[in-house]
Amino acid sequence: MKRNKRGTFLPALLLGLAALSWQACSQEQSTGTGTLPYLGERQLVQREVDGQQVTDTVYHRIPDFAFIDQDSQVVTSLTVQDKVYVTDFFFTTCPTICPKMKSQMIRIYEAFADDPRVMLLSHTIDPKHDTVAVLRDYADRLQVDSNKWRFVTGEKDSIYSIAMQYMVSAMEDEEEPGGFVHSGAFVLVDQNRHVRGIYDGTDPAQVDRLIRDIPALLPKKKKKDADKN
């Protein structure tokens, strides 16, 4: 009985996903998404249209999530809905690459300060130490606005597993300075939570490219106005 239920659930889910991604694709085309690739594993899904078999590509999509930010606000997938966001993984007491990453993230923050369609999301990988209060202090000292740049904490397992979804390595390692090993990657995610680029957040040249790439994901103003009418 249980197995039966599952048997109908999976195709339904896949069909839903397929529909979603198809919708996403057509939407993106109309808003002029540049030439940024879709990163991550993709699935081919067969479906029937007017009696013909059609194959859809379902791109890797960041699953739903829920974390807490520096203002104790819950940050979920809804928070980033319809936004292009750049995300990274760090910890406040990190003695290695984090400050450099943050100084580069500030460049992105400033480049899109007036564009509400772009957001930044930094996950701590040391939730035991980096409480809401610690993140609050950290963000205050960086003098950044919480609506634009969210520093989030949560269950350690959820943070580490979402890091994998973003294709970023993050884990505890006593041998490493500070006790954690993590990559300095900045991950660019589009309005449909597809990963569209991974950049080295410690390399100013790659961050230059990231800043140039973001507008390719943003709907052109003209078309946006046309859609409204």
Place this chain on the structure above:
Amino acid sequence: MLIKTKFLLYSAGAAALLTLTQCFYTDKQNEGEQLYTQYCANCHMDDGSGLRNLIPPLAGADYLENHRDDLACIIRHGQTGNIVVNGKNYNQGMPGFEHLNAGQITNILNYVQTNFGNNNPRFSIQEVEKQLFKCRHLLEQ
């Protein structure tokens, strides 16, 4: 053909000379800069500017003058708690680098004291050793 060979010889000679002088000159001179890049620049940045109100600057920092006698120990053993630099409060812990010897710490300090627009008196290795002697109890057993 001849010109080509001559050119090759010359450039080989120049390369050899460059490598040699680097052995005797550049490496030692730049040890401070290299160590700075390796151990300090991640937080204090390549230009010593620090990071907003999180990490204090080294460029133009009055702390380097006011706390001259503590600098060697701070590099070796790190620092915690609130500090004031150029009138601003900072409270981000700094890790220590206990494996650095007195010579290396001297080179780092002299790099910091004479770069980023700083023009502070240099350190001698004796001065650094004297400072390190004061905080030797902090060395991990």
